[in-house]
Amino acid sequence: MTTPMNDGRQADAERRRTRVKTAIAQAQRDATPLTASSIARAAGVDPTFLYRRRDLLDALHTAAHEPTPDPASGPAVTQASLQADLANATARSARPAALVRQLEERLSKALNQRA
Numbered sequence: 001m002t003t004p005m006n007d008g009r010q011a012d013a014e015r016r017r018t019r020v021k022t023a024i025a026q027a028q029r030d031a032t033p034l035t036a037s038s039i040a041r042a043a044g045v046d047p048t049f050l051y052r053r054r055d056l057l058d059a060l061h062t063a064a065h066e067p068t069p070d071p072a073s074g075p076a077v078t079q080a081s082l083q084a085d086l087a088n089a090t091a092r093s094a095r096p097a098a099l100v101r102q103l104e105e106r107l108s109k110a111l112n113q114r115a
Contacts (some may be wrong), residue, residue, distance in 0.1 A: 019043040020056050024063050034064035 023042035027034050039060055040047040050057050065079070 016045050016049060017056065020045060024060055028063050034060060036060060
């Protein structure tokens, strides 16, 4: 059963959630620090409001780890693109190492046959 008081509390909590999400988005655009205290201050809520709502805290941490897009520098760099670049670089460096091992083995066999 809902009461007007419970409905009011839920509406207030929803307004706070919206302010927190807006503050996170604004901080990302402005490239300001994304900390729980700074977001709580910007949203006008107590920091415990964030800590009690795990989804908001997760959204804050996710936003803090995403690079800020710079329109002048071209497409945004994401964690997935950085991981793909790392995998490609690892594969590129593995090929010469394998070639060096192969050439060392051939040289070793050639030198053993002469001796």
